[in-house]
Amino acid sequence: EAQVTQNPRYLITVTGKKLTVTCSQNMNHEYMSWYRQDPGLGLRQIYYSMNVEVTDKGDVPEGYKVSRKEKRNFPLILESPSPNQTSLYFCASSFRQGVFSYGYTFGSGTRLTVV
Amino acid sequence: GESVGLHLPTLSVQEGDNSIINCAYSNSASDYFIWYKQESGKGPQFIIDIRSNMDKRQGQRVTVLLNKTVKHLSLQIAATQPGDSAVYFCAENYGGSQGNLIFGKGTKLSVKP
Numbered sequence: 001e002a003q004v005t006q007n008p009r010y011l012i013t014v015t016g017k018k019l020t021v022t023c024s025q026n027m028n029h030e031y032m033s034w035y036r037q038d039p040g041l042g043l044r045q046i047y048y049s050m051n052v053e054v055t056d057k058g059d060v061p062e063g064y065k066v067s068r069k070e071k072r073n074f075p076l077i078l079e080s081p082s083p084n085q086t087s088l089y090f091c092a093s094s095f096r097q098g099v100f101s102y103g104y105t106f107g108s109g110t111r112l113t114v115v
Numbered sequence: 116g117e118s119v120g121l122h123l124p125t126l127s128v129q130e131g132d133n134s135i136i137n138c139a140y141s142n143s144a145s146d147y148f149i150w151y152k153q154e155s156g157k158g159p160q161f162i163i164d165i166r167s168n169m170d171k172r173q174g175q176r177v178t179v180l181l182n183k184t185v186k187h188l189s190l191q192i193a194a195t196q197p198g199d200s201a202v203y204f205c206a207e208n209y210g211g212s213q214g215n216l217i218f219g220k221g222t223k224l225s226v227k228p
Contacts (some may be wrong), residue, residue: 043159043204043221090158100146100208105214106158 002027006091006107012113013081021076021110023091029102031072031094032074033058036087037109044092049074052095081114088112127225134192136222138205141186144206149216150190152186154201162203168217192224200226 004025005023013019033048035058045058049068063085065077075095078085089110094101128134140148145221149158165179167170171180177196178191188205202223206216 040220043182043218098119101216102147102164102208104149105161108158109156 002105004091004093004105004107006089006110008110009108010111011113013112015082015114016080017044019078019112021075021078021080021089021091023074023107024070024072025074025091025093027095027103027105029072029092029093029105029107030071030096032068033091033092033094034064034076035061035092036060036073036085037090040085046076046089066112079113086112086114118165122222125225127227128195129196130195130226130228132195132228134162134190134195134199134224136192136203136205136224137215138188138190138219139186140188140205140207142207142209142217143183143186145209147208148179148181149190149206149208150177150188151204151206152199152201153204153221171197195226196226197226200224 006023015091030051034046035043038044044060046060046065047058050053052068052071055066055068068074091107092104094104100114120182121166147204150160151161154161163174163177163179165181170181176193180189192199204218204221208216
């Protein structure tokens with residue numbers, strides 16, 4: 001089954017304790033992206049990756065890191081989480097055709113709470 | 116900057132009625148539009164898409180209409196069912212430097228039995 005898999009689904013952590021949210025896709029998509037979703041603000045892009053070893057900042061990158069060592073994986077790293085990073089996070093992937101992205105598929109989400 | 120917006124933040128319909136959810140987009144260079152459905156606690160789920168060279172596209176019980184003249188997108192759901200209750204997002208892909216989707220804030224659809 002074609003899918004984007006995120007782990008964990010739920011995570012409660014303390015301020016300053018490094019964490020990683022994993023994302024994996026099995027569709028051989030070039031493009032992968034992380035979003036956070038907050039009430040009233042909709043989906044906002046954190047980081048994206050056009051392909052292996054190619055990553056760039058989205059609209060709200062502060063406090064986050066990513067890596068793309070393999071095509072299928074795109075982990076989101078919070079080096080020192082803070083309470084304002086409490087949010088619902090989604091990973092997505094798609095294939096590319098020129099400058100456009102098609103077939104956007106989302107993971108099921110990771111609910112992160114930082115206390 | 117470019118944005119995608121929705122005319123109505125909430126929509127309440129009677130079961131069996133047709134629903135229409137509207138969306139305005141601002142970037143005339145947008146090439147591709149998608150409607151997503153998001154149920155509580157779940158990720159956005161693809162419903163239907165349409166490219167800018169089309170005016171209408173039909174799926175199972177859903178139809179997307181694109182009016183490029185006024186930069187308007189709509190999602191029509193026929194014979195709305197309780198299982199259709201969710202938040203619906205439109206998104207546009209304008210192939211900018213990020214090549215990503217720009218999402219609207221969402222419309223919450225509530226279906227009354």
